[in-house]
Amino acid sequence: MGTSLISSRLLAVSIVGSQEIRNVPIFTELCIIEFMAEITKTIGLSLGADICWPICYEEMLRRLDLAVPSGRDQLRFRTERVTIEPFDLRQTCRYDVVIDRLTHWYHTSREWIKKAIILDGLYVFNNPWTLQSMEKQTTYCAMMKLGLPVPDTWLVPPKSYEPSDDLQPTLRQYARHFDLGTIGKSLGYPLFMKPYDGGGWVGVNKIDDETALRATYEESGKRVMNMQAGVFPHDRFVRCLGLGPQVRFINYDPSAPLHDRYRLDKDFMSKDEAELLEDMTLTINTFFGWDFNSCEVLRKDGVWYPIDFANACPDSQVTSLHYHFPWLILANLRWSIFCAATDRPMRMNYDWEPYFEIARRDLPYRERLRAYAAIARKRLDTEGFEGFCAKHLAHIEEVAMEFFASTEAREAVRKKVTALFPAREIDEFTELFFGRIQRWRTEEALPASRGKS
Numbered sequence: 460m461g462t463s464l465i466s467s468r469l470l471a472v473s474i475v476g477s478q479e480i481r482n483v484p485i486f487t488e489l490c491i492i493e494f495m496a497e498i499t500k501t502i503g504l505s506l507g508a509d510i511c512w513p514i515c516y517e518e519m520l521r522r523l524d525l526a527v528p529s530g531r532d533q534l535r536f537r538t539e540r541v542t543i544e545p546f547d548l549r550q551t552c553r554y555d556v557v558i559d560r561l562t563h564w565y566h567t568s569r570e571w572i573k574k575a576i577i578l579d580g581l582y583v584f585n586n587p588w589t590l591q592s593m594e595k596q597t598t599y600c601a602m603m604k605l606g607l608p609v610p611d612t613w614l615v616p617p618k619s620y621e622p623s624d625d626l627q628p629t630l631r632q633y634a635r636h637f638d639l640g641t642i643g644k645s646l647g648y649p650l651f652m653k654p655y656d657g658g659g660w661v662g663v664n665k666i667d668d669e670t671a672l673r674a675t676y677e678e679s680g681k682r683v684m685n686m687q688a689g690v691f692p693h694d695r696f697v698r699c700l701g702l703g704p705q706v707r708f709i710n711y712d713p714s715a716p717l718h719d720r721y722r723l724d725k726d727f728m729s730k731d732e733a734e735l736l737e738d739m740t741l742t743i744n745t746f747f748g749w750d751f752n753s754c755e756v757l758r759k760d761g762v763w764y765p766i767d768f769a770n771a772c773p774d775s776q777v778t779s780l781h782y783h784f785p786w787l788i789l790a791n792l793r794w795s796i797f798c799a800a801t802d803r804p805m806r807m808n809y810d811w812e813p814y815f816e817i818a819r820r821d822l823p824y825r826e827r828l829r830a831y832a833a834i835a836r837k838r839l840d841t842e843g844f845e846g847f848c849a850k851h852l853a854h855i856e857e858v859a860m861e862f863f864a865s866t867e868a869r870e871a872v873r874k875k876v877t878a879l880f881p882a883r884e885i886d887e888f889t890e891l892f893f894g895r896i897q898r899w900r901t902e903e904a905l906p907a908s909r910g911k912s
């Protein structure tokens with residue numbers, strides 16, 4: 460665990476003395492000294508181009524002004540941005556929890572985080588090893604093994620290669636000619652060709668026929684590609700954002716402009732569907748060790764197909780989340796504070812056997828998913844988390860109600876908009892996103908807080 464800042468306050472000194480007036484010296488029979496230590500938990504933010512959410516997270520944490528009793532001590536919380544600099548592998552770590560947004564592409568920070576987990580017991584989300592090893596393709600395999608309805612998927616060797624000494628002998632001996640058209644036919648059209656380790660829609664192609672398939676493969680270059688059966692026609696596309704045990708479902712429209720893709724709809728799924736998707740999301744996230752992830756699912760003929768769930772650094776920007784943005788800030792605060800307060804141990808290794816044991820039982824799909832989710836909720840200590848929130852974070856919505864109406868919140872939105880939009884659109888889009896946050900305040904805030912401005 461990180462070195463916490465401890466300021467000890469002498470709270471009570473009780474001296475029970477027995478003084479013999481005539482006999483000197485006066486002596487003390489019993490001396491009870493009670494200390495209440497104020498322990499400060501430090502939450503580090505390991506950031507890249509993030510602008511809006513850290514400002515809101517930091518300001519909300521400050522306004523929460525937490526003093527959480529822990530035994531005889533009292534826990535306080537502060538946040539600090541993690542800087543990038545040379546580090547001694549044996550230096551200590553001053554953070555209790557780190558929320559990381561860099562691991563997947565900035566390797567200096569990734570290596571610092573791995574060192575801090577191993578040597579200092581740091582709790583970080585997300586686990587950096589899982590991001591290094593769990594490509595999208597591997598996650599497809601794993602969830603097929605658990606019996607989730609991942610669409611049929613193939614992997615094809617790349618069209619071209621970086622030259623190397625061993626390349627020609629290897630390909631000459633072992634590479635087999637294959638016919639793309641046959642694979643296309645077996646999957647059916649439309650299908651998707653997309654990088655096996657992809658993200659951010661880079662290199663993703665919807666393919667409607669064999670001619671397009673061949674042309675797309677020609678253009679795929681050195682990337683290793685998956686071909687996946689298209690889930691068409693689907694009547695719902697939902698993004699399930701998971702943060703610890705908390706899950707939010709967002710109706711998603713990929714054809715809309717970026718600022719409108721996350722829909723504001725409510726009640727677009729039945730209760731049963733929401734439960735199923737929550738079980739699915741928690742199963743996926745705990746299986747791969749992800750505290751924070753987004754699972755994309757498509758519904759066709761009443762079946763929910765997971766198509767992209769290796770997103771362990773999901774979009775957190777107000778410019779895409781807008782209405783849902785306060786939920787993310789609150790979920791992030793709750794989970795990180797809980798992890799810091801309870802010294803939640805970092806799970807460094809996967810432990811897949813309990814899930815596989817359930818998979819072997821051949822249960823009906825819904826029952827099986829429920830059984831996986833029971834493991835997930837236990838691993839996430841859902842009960843402990845909910846108890847903690849009820850006891851120590853009951854005021855969080857009320858604080859959020861005030862904060863998200865403040866000029867600081869508006870400025871945070873504006874800063875992000877300024878970074879992304881042309882100058883002439885800054886006012887318009889700041890108002891649009893801030894307005895949607897106000898809608899969140901009126902629609903989702905505590906009933907007790909309703910009406911306050």
Ligand SMILES: Nc1ncnc2c1ncn2[C@@H]1O[C@H](COP(=O)(O)OP(=O)(O)O)[C@@H](O)[C@H]1O
Binds near residue numbers: 767
């Ligand atoms: N199997 C599929 N069926 C239907 N649509 C798909 C499928 N795979 C991908 N898509 C569409 O392509 C988009 C990008 O693909 P995705 O796998 O999510 O890639 P990325 O990891 O780059 O986000 C998805 O959001 C969805 O709209």
Ligand SMILES: [Mg+2]
Binds near residue numbers: 659660755767
């Ligand atoms: Mg995606």
